[in-house]
Amino acid sequence: MDKIKLLWSKTNRWHRGFFVFLLVELRVFPERQLGFQCNDPALSHPFTGDTISWKLLLATTVILPLVVMLLVERKYHNDKSGKSKQAMFWFKEYLFGLLVNLATVQTLKLLVGSPRPHFFDTCSPKEALTCQGTEYVPKYTCTKAHWISQSDKSFPSGHTSLAVHTAIFLAYYLYRRTITRSNKILLLQVMLLLSAAVCSVSRMWDHRHHWWDVLAGAIIATPVLLYTIYSLCDNFECKMAAAECPSKVESDVVDAPLVSPKET
Template sequence: MQARHNLLWHLLLDLPILLLVAAVCILLEVGALPSRRHGFTCNDPALSFPHVGDTFSISLVAAITVIVPFLIIWAVEAMLRQNDEYNMKKSKLYLTAKIAAVIYRDYIYGAVVNLTILEVVKCVVGSPRPTFFDLCEPDKALTCNDSEFVSSYTCKSTKYSRYLQIDSSRSFPSAHASLSVYCGLFLAWYLQRRAFSWHNRSVLLIPLVQTLCLIYAAVCSLSRLTDHRHHWWDVLVGGIMGLLSVFYTVLVLCKNFSQPAVVSTSDISSSDGNNHQSVRRLLSSEPHVVVP
């Protein structure tokens, strides 16, 4: 009865709020809702780079942010139950999927908060990108004098879509940097707390995966500079926002991954009777079980 009551609250309150936030973000992103355009300085060389595309497309970053964390979390939680003799294989996968879903829910919540703040700040600031002149081709750029600041203009580009013309004034902060830092640091932190142990058969596997997560965060962020899609301060602030989001998600929502620490087979075989019994209780989903 309590579960049905909670589900009803989720459907009647939480789901509409989530859909409303998602709708606002989408409408802001596509330009359906008005947003501020900061303007530009005539002949500004910092805004005169050609548009060459994205090394990491937004669809790729979104796929990595949404899909990869759940797969890694599920794999780790399943690994933690590899010695569980009280559950069948099918039950173990189901139970570990439920545990992973709880952690993943908090991760997605933090990501949504991060992305919502990013989208609002982008539209409020309205900072032009380094490729602004190429993407927008503002009408006032041909007639303004050197160093003159233009606050009102119309994009006349025929080479690029309307979306890219609108996006040309949304440089600050970098969403790529924020999301990649958030995703990479969250996974590295999670792996350190839940998967790393000096008693594992391989002590280098988890650090290798953590390194790949951090490399992804760094390379994705720096590619925004090499692609001339952002100014350096856009990437810096975006990375800081991602870092703050990680601290909020891990420490406040996930309680610093306070589940039991990783236990390897070597720990079990080398422990005394009391520790052996405690480990079995952690690995089992049943109530208190005494193992001789």
């Protein structure tokens, strides 16, 4: 026990976050399997693929925030040294928040075990061949090997949770760190929120999730997002030393800066 405590004391939040995520992905925790009703129309949709793939979603949620923050800090806060320390600091905190989000979603998927709308098509449970009417089947066995570990991972929607997390994070970041209220910034904020909405709705029209899965994904993103913004990123106030904290550009605009760098 002492060795375990010593090892744990030498880890940081990143180690612990990845450790939990790894345990979930390796299915170390007991999996729950919700049953199904025979001939349930909500589970009888055909699998048609993803409008927004996981690869595209992850690439967007990782690359876009980095690009936006680097450009904003350079343009509005004289961070032209090439080091972009403040932007990189916030990006690192954002990534940790994203890891917390993803680990939470994957854990719930494992513990709930909810069938997807294309459950009968992709799982093809052998019990469905003999059940009749609206009989409830508490246990089942998928016959399609490729989908054995995916057909019952509907709740909650990971796409929705990550998309909402990224879109609101960036929209609020732009609100806090851009000095002027330009139409271009407003348009960008609207586009970010609309993209999250489109991603969320696509999970339903693709029949990859039920509406309550999508709603749950958005709800889960909310507390993780608040933790990321206010605790990890300190509401986007500069936390670096005064000598290192990028100063704001001089502007002819009368509007006062939204955020003043902290001097520590």
